[in-house]
Amino acid sequence: MLTLIKDTLTSQVVTLWRVFSHLWVKADTVEYPDEQPYMFPRWRGRIILSRDPDGEERCVACNLCAVACPVDCIALQKTEDEEGRWYPEFFRINFSRCIMCGFCEEACPTNAIQLTPDFEMAEYKRQDMVWEKEDLLIDGTGKYHDYNFYRVAGKKIGGKDKGEALNEAVPVNVRSLLP
Amino acid sequence: MTFEVGSGLSIGVILTTVIIVAAMLIWVERRLLSFWQERLGPNRVGPFGLLQVVADMIKIFTKEDWIPPFADKFSFVLAPAIIMTVILMSFSVVPFAPGVGVVDSNIGVLFVLAMASLGAYSVMLAGLSSDNKYALLGALRAAAQMISYEVFMGISILGVVALSGTFNLREIVLAQEENGWYVIPQFIGFVIFLIAGVAESHRLPFDIPEAEQEICAGYHTEYSGMKFGMFFVGEYLGLVLIASLITVLFFGGWLGPAFLPPIVWFSLKAFAFIAFFILLRAAIPRPRYDQLMSYGWLFLLPVSLLNLLITGVIILSTS
Numbered sequence: 001m002l003t004l005i006k007d008t009l010t011s012q013v014v015t016l017w018r019v020f021s022h023l024w025v026k027a028d029t030v031e032y033p034d035e036q037p038y039m040f041p042r043w044r045g046r047i048i049l050s051r052d053p054d055g056e057e058r059c060v061a062c063n064l065c066a067v068a069c070p071v072d073c074i075a076l077q078k079t080e081d082e083e084g085r086w087y088p089e090f091f092r093i094n095f096s097r098c099i100m101c102g103f104c105e106e107a108c109p110t111n112a113i114q115l116t117p118d119f120e121m122a123e124y125k126r127q128d129m130v131w132e133k134e135d136l137l138i139d140g141t142g143k144y145h146d147y148n149f150y151r152v153a154g155k156k157i158g159g160k161d162k163g164e165a166l167n168e169a170v171p172v173n174v175r176s177l178l179p
Numbered sequence: 180m181t182f183e184v185g186s187g188l189s190i191g192v193i194l195t196t197v198i199i200v201a202a203m204l205i206w207v208e209r210r211l212l213s214f215w216q217e218r219l220g221p222n223r224v225g226p227f228g229l230l231q232v233v234a235d236m237i238k239i240f241t242k243e244d245w246i247p248p249f250a251d252k253f254s255f256v257l258a259p260a261i262i263m264t265v266i267l268m269s270f271s272v273v274p275f276a277p278g279v280g281v282v283d284s285n286i287g288v289l290f291v292l293a294m295a296s297l298g299a300y301s302v303m304l305a306g307l308s309s310d311n312k313y314a315l316l317g318a319l320r321a322a323a324q325m326i327s328y329e330v331f332m333g334i335s336i337l338g339v340v341a342l343s344g345t346f347n348l349r350e351i352v353l354a355q356e357e358n359g360w361y362v363i364p365q366f367i368g369f370v371i372f373l374i375a376g377v378a379e380s381h382r383l384p385f386d387i388p389e390a391e392q393e394i395c396a397g398y399h400t401e402y403s404g405m406k407f408g409m410f411f412v413g414e415y416l417g418l419v420l421i422a423s424l425i426t427v428l429f430f431g432g433w434l435g436p437a438f439l440p441p442i443v444w445f446s447l448k449a450f451a452f453i454a455f456f457i458l459l460r461a462a463i464p465r466p467r468y469d470q471l472m473s474y475g476w477l478f479l480l481p482v483s484l485l486n487l488l489i490t491g492v493i494i495l496s497t498s
Contacts, residue, residue, distance in 0.1 A: 022215045023215060
């Protein structure tokens with residue numbers, strides 16, 4: 001019985017005091033809507049489609065993002081303009097499926113699809129979770145300000161011949177014997 | 180109509196105040212618990228979240244009040260009414276301040292104990308009529324726990340009764356005015372009464388009848404809507420009652436330095452004990468069922484009997 005009393009005093013009363021002393025410890029809570037948390041720039045949130053510095057769509061409708069997507073939430077259809085430039089006819093992300101894994105961003109060869117720190121995407125209707133291209137496309141360049149795929153890619157399109165891209169030499173005529 | 184002991188006005192005021200205080204305790208408990216867990220708690224509705232109670236009330240009143248088809252309807256409806264009634268009845272003998280109270284009963288202490296025993300019926304009926312295994316288990320545990328802890332609860336008060344020579348709670352307070360607070364001569368009785376009171380109102384750590392992690396919600400598993408609300412408020416009413424009784428029996432009721440009115444002293448003391456009960460909930464884990472029973476019968480019962488014996492010897496040898 002004496003040990004019981006001793007245990008009660010040493011264990012239970014000490015426990016009570018320790019818990020009570022938390023009264024003057026500042027709460028860990030972040031009062032979210034009033035107090036916005038700092039979102040890291042590389043946070044994987046809402047997906048956007050960016051434009052190149054010239055204001056054209058970066059997406060070349062290569063479908064790599066749709067293939068990389070583990071939950072198949074991206075759907076797009078390729079089409080071409082009169083200059084031979086590829087672009088998506090429609091580009092649709094179903095955010096009710098999206099798991100914000102960022103694989104699409106890693107797969108994208110043109111830095112078109114990017115994830116942003118925005119996470120406030122709740123909707124009242126499920127259908128509103130499906131975002132079309134005009135919802136996804138932003139006016140800026142996103143995280144990569146200078147990158148322009150058609151400027152650095154060797155592909156020939158209207159207004160830019162082979163060899164005219166940045167850091168690119170004019171193609172060598174392999175059949176010519178001149179040095 | 181005058182405000183005196185037993186007048187209709189004072190009955191109404193005390194009834195309303197006690198129920199409002201019990202409802203506010205929902206907010207107080209959540210807030211205090213969260214402070215001790217380094218959280219903020221409900222602070223969105225109204226200033227400091229005070230209107231959280233209103234929101235909870237609206238929610239609980241508008242919820243579907245469902246009686247399961249397999250339940251025994253009469254006792255299912257009766258059970259929550261019993262617990263509210265008996266605990267509110269117990270408040271009738273509590274002396275809040277000079278001139279504030281419902282009745283000055285000569286058997287106040289016995290009346291409170293009797294009402295507490297009747298509370299066990301509420302829990303048992305709720306568990307039996309629900310026809311649910313968790314409810315039945317909860318009711319079994321509650322019956323055993325309440326009946327066994329009532330024994331030490333009664334015996335622990337007997338020291339105070341012997342010292343003051345009366346069962347009247349108001350006279351017990353007045354006796355403390357001359358002899359000093361009974362917590363000093365009756366410290367063991369106070370500790371036992373505290374523990375038994377926690378067990379009696381089945382608050383944590385002795386919430387074995389309604390242990391959520393083990394048996395859902397115990398005896399009120401099948402209850403919803405306002406009938407659940409009555410169990411819920413009944414539990415808080417029990418908490419207020421136990422805190423008031425400790426204040427009256429051991430801490431001199433409304434007595435205190437004159438710069439505050441007596442009712443404020445009473446409220447302050449009672450609130451300190453309510454806060455202590457909430458601290459118990461925050462800090463102490465729940466014992467096993469057999470630990471609870473053996474702790475009661477093998478430790479508390481002999482200690483309370485010894486306390487009574489020694490008190491009796493001292494009273495007899497000094498008088």
